[in-house]
Amino acid sequence: MNVFRLAGDMTHLLSVVVLLLKIHTIKSCAGISLKTQELYAVVFAARYLDLFVHFVSLYNTVMKLVFLASSFSIVWYMKRHKIVRRTYDKDHDTFRHYVLVLPCLLLALLINEKFTFREVMWAFSIYLEAVAIFPQLVLLQRTRNIDNLTGQYVFFLGAYRVLYILNWIYRYFTEPHFVHWISWVAGIVQTLLYADFFYYYIMSWKNNVKLELPA
Amino acid sequence: PAEEKKHDEL
Numbered sequence: 544m545n546v547f548r549l550a551g552d553m554t555h556l557l558s559v560v561v562l563l564l565k566i567h568t569i570k571s572c573a574g575i576s577l578k579t580q581e582l583y584a585v586v587f588a589a590r591y592l593d594l595f596v597h598f599v600s601l602y603n604t605v606m607k608l609v610f611l612a613s614s615f616s617i618v619w620y621m622k623r624h625k626i627v628r629r630t631y632d633k634d635h636d637t638f639r640h641y642v643l644v645l646p647c648l649l650l651a652l653l654i655n656e657k658f659t660f661r662e663v664m665w666a667f668s669i670y671l672e673a674v675a676i677f678p679q680l681v682l683l684q685r686t687r688n689i690d691n692l693t694g695q696y697v698f699f700l701g702a703y704r705v706l707y708i709l710n711w712i713y714r715y716f717t718e719p720h721f722v723h724w725i726s727w728v729a730g731i732v733q734t735l736l737y738a739d740f741f742y743y744y745i746m747s748w749k750n751n752v753k754l755e756l757p758a
Numbered sequence: 759p760a761e762e763k764k765h766d767e768l
Contacts, residue, residue, distance in 0.1 A: 552768055590765075599766045606768050665765055707767075726767070 544602075545713045551706030552606060558699035559613040565692040566620045571630040574686060574693040577621045578640040578678035584614040585644070586675055590668035592661055635685045638678035647671040656725065666725055673733035676700060680740060689754040698744055701737030708734060 566572050591607045598604065620627045651667035679697065683689055707730055714721045740756070747754035 548767065555768070593765075597764070599764060603766065603768065610768065710767075 547710035551703045555703035570626045572621045573630045576636045576679040576682040580617045582675035586668045586672045587611050589664045638681045643674045669729045673729040704734040
């Protein structure tokens, strides 16, 4: 475990906590894409299949449980909670996310570390995570109103990805044969998706103006 | 045997 990875995991945890906090306290999920949250729940379900079969560390197990619980409870809130579900902007959150799931599944069948169910599901979760933010970014473009917590949510997610890239660089130089092309390529693609959002987020923060994404 | 490749990252 290195400082970049720990910081990345904590930032990732923070993004989820900020989102749960938003939904739980103000009982609203306005501006949040349910599609993205569903994709994240699938990502964690597919990636943490080995939760009970192969123990890495207490930290690893606890964090997996936290990510699973939080992603599924966010989906539950947005779909089932009688108050929150009414604030869900379903008219704008129309990105057909199965368009993302199928290609990721096919790619995982083609490119994986080992053609076993667990490895294919792991690769699928890596590819799906790379594109999971897409419906959320599309929703932000459409509604153009980015409230603070939603902006912070996307910002923390992007920061977690940048920190993970630093973690891979660190591990590459400190651990022999640490090569994970699948995670690296998908991780870089995912981080690039955030790049333009980062630009507008930082510009708006610097000029102290409301965050507006160009149409 | 090579230690099974572990996915030790989240």
